[in-house]
Amino acid sequence: MKDVDLVINHGESRALIGPNGAGKTTLFNLITGEIRSDRGEISLFGANITHEPVQKRIQLNLGRTYQMSNLFQELTVKENLFLATWKRGDVSWSLLATLFRSWNEFKAPCHHAFEIARQVGLEERFNAKVNELSHGEHRQLELGIILAHSPKILLLDEPMAGLSATERSFMTRQIMGLKSEMTIVIIEHDIDVAFSIADQVSVLHQGSIIAEGSPEETRANPQVQQIYTLSRNSKDKQYD
């Protein structure tokens, strides 16, 4: 990343767009701490988190989804959501408290897990193993896991990737429904979806932010248009 200066206000919905390799996911990894930054500063709700580990940033109510679904494949939907809800403070979270009681006996997180499954439309697949779910259901569960954690800022990395038109429409409605509850930063290649969700758009190119503004301003920006035209042309050439 080069000289990226990005400020996202509380309650805002921000889309990060740009051609492949622009550094969008890298920026997410820097924010979550999965990649350590060698320079610069990252602040979350006013606190400097540049040198904080991932867990600490999560404790500050940061949540993210992944480009490729990152789920517990051999576990059930219920188990996935239980793990996501477990640390919400409904029960005593100390190692000793967790040792000799079946996880199924913790009613509050199990109930919350079911509520989340219903919220993302997976209640009928609650006891199914993740590796038995469709791609669309994976994305729904991915979102559910993050919602179970009740984040205040949500980083969505290409949530529509590989979804059918019906699934896209369902997922878009889900994300729109979250706008009033949390700050959303979304990476999305489908510009129409990104612009329909976002209040503000930042355009990344070769590791730098080259444009910022409302969806309309971004759409009209000649530099952005040029990058997208170049990007499309180079893709067409590859296919030729």
Place this chain on the structure above:
Amino acid sequence: MIKERFFLYRKTFLALIVAGIFISIPWVTSDFFVLMAIRVMYFGMLTMSLTFLAGELGVVSLMQASFFGIAGYFVAILQTRYGLPFPFPPLVGIAVSLIIAGLLGMLVIRVRGIYFLMLTLVLGQLVWALASQWSSVTEGDTGIMNVYAPVLFGISMEKSKTAFYYFQLFFFAGATWFLIALRRSPFGLMLRGIRESESRMRMLGYPVSLLRYAAFVFAALVAAIGGVFFVYFMGLINPSSVSLATNVETLLAAILGGINTLAGAVLGTGILKTLDVVLSGITKRYLLFMGIMFLFVILFAPKGIIGTVRNYGRSFLSPLMRWFGLGED
């Protein structure tokens, strides 16, 4: 609610059947079988410590025999050299084993997959080298002899193998319950979460390294308990108990029974130890037959006996296992 209670009772029913079988062994079988059962139980604890790590964390350790042997060595040293009365030698032995697991655990939790296997192999060999070379403490390759099982409630565990059997059965049942309880708990679910996706667990805010560390130490505890009974039963301990051969044999027993299951650990150990005795009595080339058997297991039943039985959904055993609530185990 009614379904859950029914499920609970079915598991209790199964537990009672298993307990009944174990309790009745000295009454309905021969002395030879009792001795074999004792052997299977202490080696079974060693194998269970391996399958717990493999099944829950998805890592294969080649040093569980080290914790088994360290506890055994300390029992032998404290009893034969310092004359410490029971229960101090086993308590100190298990504590030392746990401390060493705690120290080595800080190293091994940093690596995954094949690197975990390699690092545990190296550390296991280091323990073996110490046992073999540090003669002033371990008596070298000869080992420490004349270790006697304790006298409890006026009954000599050394003289009565039936008493020894029940003494060990109590701890074997405790160790098995301990691992089952861990598996069923949120802690066990967290370990399976780490097995499936460590990065996701970190993103959910879990202390992944601490959880891996705790699992490693808990597994070492079970192996150490097995080691105490091993030295009491055999009356001696030498470097072969912490050797690579013992570690590999433990891994083979786990593969044979089903590396992801605790029941598979005990079953695999039982079959392996029985074949060991039976085949070595028939032919000097018994290792060749064992090798062929493992070839068949790896080729045709890579999930071990328990895993294969579960896979055949239409077989007569599977509906029975599902009825007992073992399908999801």
